[in-house]
Amino acid sequence: MTSSTGTTGLIFNEPLLWEMGAKGRMGFSMPPRDVPKAPVDNQLAGDGPDFADLCEPDIVRHYTRLSQWNIGVDSSMYPLGSCTMKYNPKTNERQAALPGIATAHPFLPSDHCQGVLGLIYKLEQMLAEVTGLDAVTLQPAAGSQGELTGMLIFYAYHVSQGKRRTKVLIPDTAHGTNPASAALCGFRSVPVPSNDQGVLDAKIVSQLMDDETAGIMVTNPNTLGLFEDNIKAVAEAVHAKGGLVYCDGANFNAVMGVVDVARCGVDILHLNLHKTFSTPHGGGGPGAGPVCVTRDLAPFLPVPRAVKENTRYEWSENFPQSVGKLHAFYGNFGILVRAYSYILSLGNHLQQVSQYAVLNANYIKEGLKDIFHLPYDRPCMHECIFTDKLQQPYKITTLDIAKRLMDYGFHPPTIYFPLVVSGAIMIEPTESESKDTIDGFIAAMRQIAKEAAATPELLRLAPHFAKLKRLDETRAARKPCLCG
Amino acid sequence: MRYLPHTPEEVEAMLSTVGAGAIEDLFAHIPNACRRTKPLALAEPLSEWELDRHMDGLSGTTAIQPEYMIFMGAGSYDHHIPEAIKQLLRRGEIFTAYTPYQPEVSQGTLQIIYEYQTLVTRLLGLGVANASMYDGASALAEALLMAVRVTRKKRVAVSRAIHPLYRRVVQTYLAPTGFEIVELPFGPDGRTDLKSLQGADELAAVALQSPNFFGCIEDLKAMDQAVHTDAKALMVVAFTEPLAYGLFKSPGALGADIACGEGQSLGLPRSFGGPGLGLFACRNQHVRSMPGRLVGQTVDGDGQRGFVLTLSTREQHIRREKATSNICTNQGLCATAAAMYMATLGGTGFRELARLNYDKAGYLKNELQKGGVQLPFAAPTFNEFVIRLDEGSKRTYRQLMAKKIIAGLPLDKFYSELEDHYLICVTETSPKADMDILVKEVTA
Numbered sequence: 001m002t003s004s005t006g007t008t009g010l011i012f013n014e015p016l017l018w019e020m021g022a023k024g025r026m027g028f029s030m031p032p033r034d035v036p037k038a039p040v041d042n043q044l045a046g047d048g049p050d051f052a053d054l055c056e057p058d059i060v061r062h063y064t065r066l067s068q069w070n071i072g073v074d075s076s077m078y079p080l081g082s083c084t085m086k087y088n089p090k091t092n093e094r095q096a097a098l099p100g101i102a103t104a105h106p107f108l109p110s111d112h113c114q115g116v117l118g119l120i121y122k123l124e125q126m127l128a129e130v131t132g133l134d135a136v137t138l139q140p141a142a143g144s145q146g147e148l149t150g151m152l153i154f155y156a157y158h159v160s161q162g163k164r165r166t167k168v169l170i171p172d173t174a175h176g177t178n179p180a181s182a183a184l185c186g187f188r189s190v191p192v193p194s195n196d197q198g199v200l201d202a203k204i205v206s207q208l209m210d211d212e213t214a215g216i217m218v219t220n221p222n223t224l225g226l227f228e229d230n231i232k233a234v235a236e237a238v239h240a241k242g243g244l245v246y247c248d249g250a251n252f253n254a255v256m257g258v259v260d261v262a263r264c265g266v267d268i269l270h271l272n273l274h275k276t277f278s279t280p281h282g283g284g285g286p287g288a289g290p291v292c293v294t295r296d297l298a299p300f301l302p303v304p305r306a307v308k309e310n311t312r313y314e315w316s317e318n319f320p321q322s323v324g325k326l327h328a329f330y331g332n333f334g335i336l337v338r339a340y341s342y343i344l345s346l347g348n349h350l351q352q353v354s355q356y357a358v359l360n361a362n363y364i365k366e367g368l369k370d371i372f373h374l375p376y377d378r379p380c381m382h383e384c385i386f387t388d389k390l391q392q393p394y395k396i397t398t399l400d401i402a403k404r405l406m407d408y409g410f411h412p413p414t415i416y417f418p419l420v421v422s423g424a425i426m427i428e429p430t431e432s433e434s435k436d437t438i439d440g441f442i443a444a445m446r447q448i449a450k451e452a453a454a455t456p457e458l459l460r461l462a463p464h465f466a467k468l469k470r471l472d473e474t475r476a477a478r479k480p481c482l483c484g
Numbered sequence: 485m486r487y488l489p490h491t492p493e494e495v496e497a498m499l500s501t502v503g504a505g506a507i508e509d510l511f512a513h514i515p516n517a518c519r520r521t522k523p524l525a526l527a528e529p530l531s532e533w534e535l536d537r538h539m540d541g542l543s544g545t546t547a548i549q550p551e552y553m554i555f556m557g558a559g560s561y562d563h564h565i566p567e568a569i570k571q572l573l574r575r576g577e578i579f580t581a582y583t584p585y586q587p588e589v590s591q592g593t594l595q596i597i598y599e600y601q602t603l604v605t606r607l608l609g610l611g612v613a614n615a616s617m618y619d620g621a622s623a624l625a626e627a628l629l630m631a632v633r634v635t636r637k638k639r640v641a642v643s644r645a646i647h648p649l650y651r652r653v654v655q656t657y658l659a660p661t662g663f664e665i666v667e668l669p670f671g672p673d674g675r676t677d678l679k680s681l682q683g684a685d686e687l688a689a690v691a692l693q694s695p696n697f698f699g700c701i702e703d704l705k706a707m708d709q710a711v712h713t714d715a716k717a718l719m720v721v722a723f724t725e726p727l728a729y730g731l732f733k734s735p736g737a738l739g740a741d742i743a744c745g746e747g748q749s750l751g752l753p754r755s756f757g758g759p760g761l762g763l764f765a766c767r768n769q770h771v772r773s774m775p776g777r778l779v780g781q782t783v784d785g786d787g788q789r790g791f792v793l794t795l796s797t798r799e800q801h802i803r804r805e806k807a808t809s810n811i812c813t814n815q816g817l818c819a820t821a822a823a824m825y826m827a828t829l830g831g832t833g834f835r836e837l838a839r840l841n842y843d844k845a846g847y848l849k850n851e852l853q854k855g856g857v858q859l860p861f862a863a864p865t866f867n868e869f870v871i872r873l874d875e876g877s878k879r880t881y882r883q884l885m886a887k888k889i890i891a892g893l894p895l896d897k898f899y900s901e902l903e904d905h906y907l908i909c910v911t912e913t914s915p916k917a918d919m920d921i922l923v924k925e926v927t928a
Binding site: 014016017018021023024025026027028029030031033034035036037038039040041043044045046047048049050051052053054056059060062063064066067068069070071072073074075078080083085086087088089091093094095096097098099100101102103104105106107108109112113114115116118119126129130132141142143144145147148151152155175176177179180181182183184185186188189227229231232255256257258259260263264272274278280281282283284285286287302323324325326327328329330331332333334335341343344345346347348349350351352353355356358359360362363365366367378379402403406411412414417431432433434435461463466467468469470471472473475476477480481482483484 | 507545558576585591606611619705778782794807885
């Protein structure tokens with residue numbers, strides 16, 4: 001490689017909020033007092049919170065400096081596997097900030113919010129079209145709340161059949177949220193091993209499936225970046241014993257316009273709008289985790305549901321079998337607006353998004369497989385997984401490789417996940433990275449592989465250019481200091 | 485498409501590297517039985533200009549201030565949001581980053597969340613706060629599940645003066661678990677009546693809200709004995725309007741073991757109900773039973789102060805089915821906004837703004853009462869309160885709506901016994917002139 005994007009620059013130190021300011025400063029423009037003071041009950045009155053007083057320039061500089069200690073998608077390639085760190089279009093922010101959207105009160109009578117109510121209805125229809133399923137709720141606030149919704153539907157469906165089922169099958173490659181969501185609904189998770197091809201085997205699923213088992217949670221494409229090509233047979237095995245099939249759609253960015261989820265035999269699917277549909281990850285949310293279901297399960301979706309009566313949109317609570325409510329109002333509406341804006345911007349070209357996401361991942365796989373160990377050498381979807389096996393002779397681990405990548409100006413991939421692959425390095429470039437950037441990433445990884453053999457110490461002490469050296473996580477956990 | 489960088493030549497070159505003839509070949513392994521039979525039935529892409537026009541039209545149908553006077557809060561509040569916060573939130577380094585799994589290149593997010601946790605503990609008067617929950621409602625549900633874990637008891641008591649939609653979310657979360665919910669009534673003063681707690685000792689938690697859904701400040705101090713000594717339960721205090729703690733004592737100062745609620749009023753737009761922010765804090769001794777992410781302070785290899793995600797052995801990615809919650813992505817950017825908002829106000833501003841909200845509501849309450857409007861609940865309130873209009877008030881409410889005045893939230897939808905009752909809210913963004921118009925119309 002000729003030159004790396006990672007370099008040093010002037011980075012500012014910045015204290016904590018309460019180490020700055022001066023009593024009596026004010027960063028807020030207080031609206032005028034046009035009413036007299038009202039008497040306060042002294043028994044109930046308190047002193048108010050102990051916050052430092054700052055002025056507006058203090059605030060602006062504080063957060064600007066802190067922002068400079070971060071890498072975001074806007075700064076560099078962020079190939080965090082399973083998280084789909086694609087470009088977050090700027091126009092989406094404009095739309096979500098429109099006055100009739102950002103300041104809409106959730107209890108407005110429906111006559112006074114037809115536009116936003118209609119947006120919910122139309123986005124549900126679009127997601128139904130993209131997935132192939134029939135009905136959608138936009139209420140879950142993130143993927144794991146979508147999973148919880150799915151598990152509540154499992155529970156409610158079986159109760160409606162007059163049965164209590166106690167177990168859920170979960171592949172060993174699943175995200176930790178899957179068993180945690182199942183447990184919240186009182187289900188015991190039964191792990192399903194994947195086969196030597198990294199996918200589920202219908203025979204094994206059939207053997208594990210019984211009439212105590214509510215169904216299966218499958219991630220497809222799975223967390224190894226592979227399409228579960230036995231999904232239909234797996235679904236048939238589950239349905240044969242009266243179970244339901246839940247699909248974790250965290251990786252849906254790989255299959256838009258190609259796969260019909262309903263034809264795969266899936267009954268319930270959640271999408272992550274902050275992954276596939278370009279809404280910003282925000283340093284850890286807010287996201288949105290819509291849940292799409294077959295016609296048969298639509299009565300169980302959360303309420304209220306947006307319905308269309310002639311040309312008017314209305315909220316309806318008239319779904320007696322509904323699992324109830326997951327969110328005080330209608331979910332993370334501002335995120336839904338951004339996803340709606342994204343879908344309208346791409347329209348029927350959404351398939352191209354998946355095509356390029358898959359092309360980019362396969363291109364990286366080809367570019368690195370001679371120097372990094374590839375545990376499953378078969379066509380991948382939108383992400384590819386390597387391990388540190390070839391670097392182990394030099395006592396170099398996945399962690400060292402990840403940290404060294406920072407020095408080359410890239411955010412590291414997801415590491416040590418999925419748990420079934422020892423030392424996993426999970427790379428998801430997304431469709432929005434150009435060939436030039438990806439070539440730079442491949443060159444950096446190849447250089448790191450060379451360094452691992454020639455100058456391993458360089459990796460073990462990495463990162464060298466970041467704001468801080470490696471952080472002591474053990475100390476943080478042993479002596480928790482969670483507030484100042 | 486402007487978000488997709490590849491030129492046809494680049495696609496060609498990349499395909500040849502991976503040994504594929506056409507891009508469709510990369511999907512060849514997907515069985516036919518799993519494929520779509522028709523192309524995506526979506527419209528042609530809109531240009532940015534067309535999209536703006538479409539969205540402007542859609543946005544224009546919403547009733548908003550200042551065209552409408554909206555005296556409605558009920559868990560979603562109109563407060564002024566400083567422009568500096570809106571602009572800072574859009575810094576790409578903050579808003580396009582994700583969960584700070586790699587601390588060396590995420591110190592910005594980590595310090596912001598550490599500061600957020602600290603501000604929340606100071607606001608709520610408790611020892612530890614997490615990095616956020618989805619919203620006030622799910623925060624309450626998670627708090628009750630946490631109380632069940634801590635006490636190993638399986639019943640929870642929930643006040644009817646808690647936001648009705650929060651109670652429905654609690655029901656949804658608890659339905660499949662078999663944990664029982666007991667409802668506590670409210671008394672004639674609008675505060676929760678704890679008399680029915682007498683003799684109840686199977687309770688994991690007693691959940692209250694202050695200010696409650698009717699805007700009334702609960703007398704938490706007086707409830708301390710009934711909850712802790714008599715029922716031996718945890719006191720869970722929910723809220724929808726944390727600005728109240730700028731004027732009134734914090735939940736922690738009054739005996740709460742867990743405080744949880746909605747942070748929307750701390751610098752977030754109403755946005756049709758979301759994204760909001762679940763604030764969640766508890767006493768130090770319960771930290772390992774707490775749901776959600778936590779950021780902690782540590783040092784780097786050179787001994788410099790830094791921050792990391794910590795105590796993650798409680799969380800789903802390590803503990804899987806034994807985790808304290810399934811939450812993964814939370815409301816990071818909303819927590820960031822709330823931290824910026826609290827920092828912008830500072831202690832002095834926070835108190836002043838709370839007082840202004842209180843005084844505005846006090847003024848309106850007083851004027852309405854002078855005009856003959858009934859105030860059914862006598863307990864002190866913050867920036868919301870209940871009025872009772874004469875029989876047939878629905879007509880008056882509709883007439884006001886036609887004049888672009890939304891005279892609060894009708895309560896009969898949530899409480900059948902509260903016909904003709906309306907929940908009125910005013911904040912610092914309600915000018916006296918608007919309030920005077922409301923008084924004139926309602927008392928006419």
